[in-house]
Amino acid sequence: DVKVTQSSRYLVKRTGEKVFLECVQDMDHENMFWYRQDPGLGLRLIYFSYDVKMKEKGDIPEGYSVSREKKERFSLILESASTNQTSMYLCASSLNRGQGSYGYTFGSGTRLTVV
Amino acid sequence: QKEVEQDPGPLSVPEGAIVSLNCTYSNSAFQYFMWYRQYSRKGPELLMYTYSSGNKEDGRFTAQVDKSSKYISLFIRDSQPSDSATYLCAMSVGMYSGGGADGLTFGKGTHLIIQP
Numbered sequence: 736d737v738k739v740t741q742s743s744r745y746l747v748k749r750t751g752e753k754v755f756l757e758c759v760q761d762m763d764h765e766n767m768f769w770y771r772q773d774p775g776l777g778l779r780l781i782y783f784s785y786d787v788k789m790k791e792k793g794d795i796p797e798g799y800s801v802s803r804e805k806k807e808r809f810s811l812i813l814e815s816a817s818t819n820q821t822s823m824y825l826c827a828s829s830l831n832r833g834q835g836s837y838g839y840t841f842g843s844g845t846r847l848t849v850v
Numbered sequence: 851q852k853e854v855e856q857d858p859g860p861l862s863v864p865e866g867a868i869v870s871l872n873c874t875y876s877n878s879a880f881q882y883f884m885w886y887r888q889y890s891r892k893g894p895e896l897l898m899y900t901y902s903s904g905n906k907e908d909g910r911f912t913a914q915v916d917k918s919s920k921y922i923s924l925f926i927r928d929s930q931p932s933d934s935a936t937y938l939c940a941m942s943v944g945m946y947s948g949g950g951a952d953g954l955t956f957g958k959g960t961h962l963i964i965q966p
Contacts, residue, residue: 739893768953775858777958778938825893838884838940839954841893 738762739842741826747848754813756845758826766829767809768839769793769801771822778825784809785831816849823847853877856939856957864965869926873939873957876920880941880955883915885924888936888959897937898924929964936961 742757760767768783770793780793782801790801798820802810809828813820823846827839856873863869871885881902886894898913900906900922906913912925922941926933936959 775958778956780953783953823891827893838886838896838899838942841886841895843893844891846891 739826739828739840741824741842741845743845744843745846745848747850748813748816750817750849752813752816752849754816754847754849756811756813756824756826756847758809758811758842759807760809760826760828760840761807762828762830762840763806764828764840765806765831767803768827768829769799769809769811770825770827771795772825772844773822781811813847818849821847821849853955854939854941854957857960858958859961860963861960862963862965863929865929865931867929867964869924869929869933869962869964871924871926871937871939871960871962873922873941874920875922875941875955877941877943877955878917878920879943882942882944883913883922884940884954885911885913886938886940886956888938890935894938931964931966934962934964 739760748754766785769781770778779795784790784803800812823844825844826842829839854875883900885898887897888894900913903915903917910927914923938959939957940954942954
């Protein structure tokens with residue numbers, strides 16, 4: 736019954752590496768989001784997308800980019816990983832309209848450690 | 851002033867107790883209110899959803915909204931160790947939660963521990 740799937744649960748990358756985090760949803764949702772979650776800081780929005788090939792910056796986009804080539808897939812890219820990007824990354828999706836389109840559906844998260 | 855305030859806890863209570871979790875907010879335009887539950891090392895899952903003021907009950911859980919006070923609560927009756935998790939409140943202006951101004955605003959979460 737998995738609806739938002741994040742490709743990796745745990746990742747360890749080296750400083751300077753280019754990192755790809757993948758997210759796929761099977762609910763035909765228009766909107767997709769990338770958050771990072773850190774102790775004491777809560778959820779912080781990195782980027783979101785409301786349609787294929789569309790993207791909007793969130794609150795903390797620096798050091799990140801995104802790609803949405805297909806409706807079901809939203810990728811987060813760390814251009815050159817740094818230790819301050821060690822965090823839990825959460826993907827989410829939501830509908831624009833329709834019955835039962837309440838809130839966001841989240842994936843299980845990717846715990847990224849940059850060494 | 852932050853838009854949504856939530857005590858981070860931890861809140862530790864004995865099994866069987868009634869738990870009260872709360873959020874305050876500043877934006878009077880918020881109309882849709884949600885509670886998410888997040889287990890350790892997992893993503894948040896939607897627990898309760900309410901519109902405007904009033905109460906909503908689902909099993910052992912009751913969500914309460916007081917728009918005049920800009921205050922929302924989640925009550926858990928007969929609390930169980932399996933209820934131990936972080937609870938995040940979230941709210942939005944519109945029903946359909948897109949991004950930007952239409953998006954959800956989250957509290958930072960309260961860490962709840964139910965002692966067996």
